[in-house]
Amino acid sequence: MPSPVPAHPSLRVAVLGCGVVGTEVVRLLTTQAADLASRVGAPLELVGVAVRDVETERDAVVDRALLTADAEALVERADVVVEVMGGIEPARSLLLRAIAGGASVVTANKALLAQDGPTLYAAADEAGVDVYFEAAVAGAIPIVRPVRESLAGDRVTRVLGIVNGTTNYVLDKMASEGLDLDQAVKEAQALGYAEADPTADVEGYDAAAKAAILASLAFHTRVSIEDVSREGITSLTADDVLWAQRTGYVLKLLAIAERGTADGVEGVQVRVHPALVPVSHPLANVRGAYNAVFVEAEAAGELMFYGRGAGGEPTASAVLGDVVSVARHRVLGGKGPIESRYAELPVLPAAAARTRYQVRLEVADRPGVLAQVSTVLASHDVSIEAVRQTPVTETPDADYARLVITTHAAPEHALRSTVEAITGLDVVRRVVSVLRVEGA
Numbered sequence: 001m002p003s004p005v006p007a008h009p010s011l012r013v014a015v016l017g018c019g020v021v022g023t024e025v026v027r028l029l030t031t032q033a034a035d036l037a038s039r040v041g042a043p044l045e046l047v048g049v050a051v052r053d054v055e056t057e058r059d060a061v062v063d064r065a066l067l068t069a070d071a072e073a074l075v076e077r078a079d080v081v082v083e084v085m086g087g088i089e090p091a092r093s094l095l096l097r098a099i100a101g102g103a104s105v106v107t108a109n110k111a112l113l114a115q116d117g118p119t120l121y122a123a124a125d126e127a128g129v130d131v132y133f134e135a136a137v138a139g140a141i142p143i144v145r146p147v148r149e150s151l152a153g154d155r156v157t158r159v160l161g162i163v164n165g166t167t168n169y170v171l172d173k174m175a176s177e178g179l180d181l182d183q184a185v186k187e188a189q190a191l192g193y194a195e196a197d198p199t200a201d202v203e204g205y206d207a208a209a210k211a212a213i214l215a216s217l218a219f220h221t222r223v224s225i226e227d228v229s230r231e232g233i234t235s236l237t238a239d240d241v242l243w244a245q246r247t248g249y250v251l252k253l254l255a256i257a258e259r260g261t262a263d264g265v266e267g268v269q270v271r272v273h274p275a276l277v278p279v280s281h282p283l284a285n286v287r288g289a290y291n292a293v294f295v296e297a298e299a300a301g302e303l304m305f306y307g308r309g310a311g312g313e314p315t316a317s318a319v320l321g322d323v324v325s326v327a328r329h330r331v332l333g334g335k336g337p338i339e340s341r342y343a344e345l346p347v348l349p350a351a352a353a354r355t356r357y358q359v360r361l362e363v364a365d366r367p368g369v370l371a372q373v374s375t376v377l378a379s380h381d382v383s384i385e386a387v388r389q390t391p392v393t394e395t396p397d398a399d400y401a402r403l404v405i406t407t408h409a410a411p412e413h414a415l416r417s418t419v420e421a422i423t424g425l426d427v428v429r430r431v432v433s434v435l436r437v438e439g440a
């Protein structure tokens with residue numbers, strides 16, 4: 001039974017957006033009111049829910065008297081504003097208006113934070129209020145606070161993980177049930193995982209936004225979505241999924257942020273792309289819309305964070321955690337940590353990052369082919385880690401074998417020029433795919 005709440009005036013909470021996440025936020029604010037009041041030290045009073053059109057809003061969860069289409073007026077009368085609308089505008093303007101009015105902000109909007117977070121953080125510091133965003137990266141998983149606070153005394157060297165639930169769900173369904181990409185995306189949308197426009201998920205923009213936010217926190221610098229080298233999953237085929245399984249890998253969309261050097265300059269490289277992950281690696285077993293993030297730091301070593309990365313209820317859990325934190329600061333005084341930029345590490349082009357690759361070729365099935373291909377690789381300073389050749393059984397043209405080459409780590413430009421040269425060999429019928437290998 002919650003302890004009696006000390007006599008502190010109610011804190012007025014406004015929720016902007018009542019969709020997949022907003023509906024769950026309102027439900028938890030309502031059903032957990034007594035517990036939340038005890039944890040905060042003051043009652044939380046839901047004073048309004050902004051929606052596009054009050055008439056068409058149909059969520060039974062929300063008391064219709066709370067619905068309003070006037071979000072601007074709503075933020076003026078709130079102590080805590082929860083933004084779960086999505087998009088850049090009007091979310092950005094509404095949050096700046098809320099902050100200017102002295103409200104604390106909780107947002108799940110990674111697109112906004114990755115594009116213009118520093119504007120919000122500066123306004124919040126100026127106003128002496130919080131901007132919290134645990135839900136913006138990896139859904140329910142507490143990853144923002146551990147990286148921003150718990151690891152603030154350590155030196156993070158690498159962050160690597162699965163931070164988009166929709167694409168992990170899609171790749172998992174393609175591999176486990178043979179679904180095609182479009183079918184699996186439709187399922188993810190129906191389950192409430194996908195963005196309003198799922199292109200953001202499948203083209204890697206959502207993961208890139210999260211990678212930018214995590215990199216900024218981990219390396220105490222500023223990384224925006226424009227700084228992230230991004231490739232989505234739409235170019236992947238069922239053949240890619242099949243050959244990943246045949247060669248002991250699982251296909252994942254990974255976000256990677258790491259310290260690196262380019263032309264003698266130390267900085268941060270941030271990239272999002274599909275990758276082959278060995279079946280023995282923990283990331284290979286992350287199923288459905290789950291996320292998992294590995295953080296490597298010099299003193300702490302390797303840490304793994306795992307949990308539900310998408311979905312209304314798990315995301316609302318992270319939102320409510322932030323609501324309790326910022327509300328406590330308002331009751332007890334003070335605010336959470338500000339944006340930290342002491343490192344000011346430059347963002348380096350991710351093309352300079354050295355990664356391993358799996359190159360799949362269709363080649364003439366005759367002696368000397370491997371020698372010719374190996375010579376091209378060597379001339380581009382790309383060394384071979386493993387080779388596998390199998391006759392092409394799935395096509396009627398049995399004169400062509402499939403050559404699968406795994407390289408040692410090499411820079412992207414070396415691989416690009418190597419693939420170009422290999423394509424020119426008359427023993428090579430075609431380059432079937434070139435995929436990075438991570439997580440060895």
Ligand SMILES: NC(=O)c1ccc[n+]([C@@H]2O[C@H](COP(=O)([O-])OP(=O)(O)OC[C@H]3O[C@@H](n4cnc5c(N)ncnc54)[C@H](O)[C@@H]3O)[C@@H](O)[C@H]2O)c1
Pocket residue numbers: 016017018019020021022050051052071083084085086087089090108109110111135136139192193194195196309310311312315
């Ligand atoms: N769905 C998830 O699993 C998840 C997880 C983490 C973060 N997020 C983020 O949370 C936010 C919301 O996601 P969602 O899945 O709930 O989206 P959604 O599309 O289901 O809900 C958005 C809601 O905001 C409303 N809205 C949009 N523009 C508005 C405006 N101008 N005025 C008033 N209402 C407006 C929409 O009508 C809708 O009800 C997004 O930023 C998303 O990236 C979503």
Ligand SMILES: N[C@@H](CCO)C(=O)O
Pocket residue numbers: 136138139163164165166167193194195201206309310311
């Ligand atoms: N569309 C996002 C929601 C969670 O941020 C995803 O699939 O991960």
Ligand code: NA
Pocket residue numbers: 134135136137138139140141142143144318
């Ligand atoms: Na999170």
